[in-house]
Amino acid sequence: MTDPERLLSAAGGGDELERELLSSIRDVSPPYRAKSQAWDGIAGHLAAAAVVGAAGAHVAMSAPAGAAVKEAATVATPVVSGLLRAFTTKVVLGTVVAGSTVAAGASWVHHQQRPTVSTSVSDRKVVPAATHNPTAVLAPVNPPAVDVPCGSTLDAPPCPKVADAPSNRAAKQDPGQARLLAIESEMLTDARAQLRSGDPRGALAVLERLQVRSPKPILGQEREVLTIQALSALGQNETAKRRAKAFVAAYPNSPHTTQLRHIAEDP
Amino acid sequence: MMSSPPEFRAVYEAYFDFVWRSLRRLGVREADTMDLTQRVFLTVHLRLADFEGRSLLRTWLFGICQRMASDYRRSASVRREIVTETAELDSQRADEDGPLTIAESRQRAIRAESILSKLPEPQRVVFVLFELEDMSGDDIAALLDISVGTVRSRLRLARETFRREVKRLAAIESAGRREAV
Numbered sequence: 001m002t003d004p005e006r007l008l009s010a011a012g013g014g015d016e017l018e019r020e021l022l023s024s025i026r027d028v029s030p031p032y033r034a035k036s037q038a039w040d041g042i043a044g045h046l047a048a049a050a051v052v053g054a055a056g057a058h059v060a061m062s063a064p065a066g067a068a069v070k071e072a073a074t075v076a077t078p079v080v081s082g083l084l085r086a087f088t089t090k091v092v093l094g095t096v097v098a099g100s101t102v103a104a105g106a107s108w109v110h111h112q113q114r115p116t117v118s119t120s121v122s123d124r125k126v127v128p129a130a131t132h133n134p135t136a137v138l139a140p141v142n143p144p145a146v147d148v149p150c151g152s153t154l155d156a157p158p159c160p161k162v163a164d165a166p167s168n169r170a171a172k173q174d175p176g177q178a179r180l181l182a183i184e185s186e187m188l189t190d191a192r193a194q195l196r197s198g199d200p201r202g203a204l205a206v207l208e209r210l211q212v213r214s215p216k217p218i219l220g221q222e223r224e225v226l227t228i229q230a231l232s233a234l235g236q237n238e239t240a241k242r243r244a245k246a247f248v249a250a251y252p253n254s255p256h257t258t259q260l261r262h263i264a265e266d267p
Numbered sequence: 268m269m270s271s272p273p274e275f276r277a278v279y280e281a282y283f284d285f286v287w288r289s290l291r292r293l294g295v296r297e298a299d300t301m302d303l304t305q306r307v308f309l310t311v312h313l314r315l316a317d318f319e320g321r322s323l324l325r326t327w328l329f330g331i332c333q334r335m336a337s338d339y340r341r342s343a344s345v346r347r348e349i350v351t352e353t354a355e356l357d358s359q360r361a362d363e364d365g366p367l368t369i370a371e372s373r374q375r376a377i378r379a380e381s382i383l384s385k386l387p388e389p390q391r392v393v394f395v396l397f398e399l400e401d402m403s404g405d406d407i408a409a410l411l412d413i414s415v416g417t418v419r420s421r422l423r424l425a426r427e428t429f430r431r432e433v434k435r436l437a438a439i440e441s442a443g444r445r446e447a448v
Contacts, residue, residue, distance in 0.1 A: 001419070003404045006397065007426070018433050021382065024375035026399055028291035034301065035283045041305045042279075046312065189302060190342060196298055 048219065049181065184210065184219045191226050200233035221247075225256045232263050241266060275312050282328055283308075289329055292395040293336035294384060303339060307331050326410050337388070382432040386425050393418055394425035 007014035008022050187210045194202035207227050210217065217223050224247055232240035244264035248257050283304070290303050310331050318327060383391055392411065396402045397418075404422075408415045 003397075003419075004422070006401070008398065015433075017437055018430065020375055021379040021433060021436075022398055024372055025379045025383075028288050028297075028399075030284060030287040030300075030304075034287065034304075038283065038301060038305050038308070039279065041301075042308055042312070045305070045309060189306070193299055193302065193342070 045185075048222075180214060181218050184214055184217055184223075187213075188219060188222055188226060191230075195226065195230055195233065200230040203230040204234075221251060221254055221256055225259060228260060228263060237266070275308075275315055278311060278315065278324070278328075279308055282325070285325065286328060286332055288400070289332040290336055292399065293332060293388075293392065294380075295336050295339055299339065303335055307335055310335075323409065326412060329410055333392070378436055382429060382436070385432060386428055390421045390425035390428070393421040394429065397422055 005012040007018055008026070014022070187206055191203040191206040191210070194200075194206060203226065207223060207230065210223060224243070228240050228243050228247065231243070240263050244260040247254075247260055248264050251257060286307050287300060287304050290300050290307070291297070295303050307328070311328065318324070383395065386394060393407055396407045396410070397404070402410070404415050404418045407418045411418070
């Protein structure tokens, strides 16, 4: 038995409206530069995971992992390399964490810039989240403890001998930390999606739940960036500006600083 | 002797388009596809070393996409966004002064996605892979690890639902045009 004719084909028997509808959604190819942008985000996330794993101090690097890291480092794009260097100059990196640091389902990805895809929300009806005041309890995040320059003191871990690039080999690490990272990543992704869909209150509600669940977050910078962006979207400009300035002052070399500078410097 | 698992970057380069398109076909909105695509590849990065090659890599990747898309559709933020027929008609009236081609194309896409979202997921997957990705029944069966007979059965049911919904849409549009006259 052979396959039937496709509805879009002349012999498929589809009527004009059916073919029009199917034609309208036929092309779902990624936009120009989506591939490189996605790679930048993935590399950034894996670099962040590497920081977490090193801070957990339960990481081992096997020889195959080292070889994989070297290969990954050499194929990294200049943008990715720059991102990794900028992000990791002030962090502890005793070893490189491999893929298992990102627990199954870990989902938050660091974006260097917004993707080129766009969506119109004019034809969507967004049902707002349950009303409450999520902004009252979102305190600024204290700088995470990992911002200790490597080799800066006798107690600080030595600087890594290999580039802090993604590895695709599993490594041992604290399972509790990995689970917490997965939860935080999931919730940050949810918050970001709500912010993008035009629901900053919904985003703040998620961030509030994240704060309750993880008072000392691993991805604290990311949480603070999203909070500031949501506050700005809500029109709470003074609060957003104050927190953006504090963030830029605390993390001048953070890759997030670029996103927040326009809020911090807005007159 | 088992060959070494494919390198992550090589998998990324070879399958990025496939993952992106798969997520879109599985109902992920355009605005969210970048995030979901990255999540898929982070999962791939995590689990690639454990891929034993018992299935095609493409099948394995598609399975990850299916689970991601399924979780995505269940998430609260996606459930709260409702694309209603009223909103679509409002959009149509608002766009009457704009370039008809762009507005009509956008409206058609919205309606098409709305109709496809009414299909049960197993049927939707087969329908879009066959009708829009031009995959053969055999390829779909291999991808989804089901029989060709199951592929054809799901396709038939999906087509019935699709055609029924398109007829309903045609009736609504016809009623709308009569009101406008």
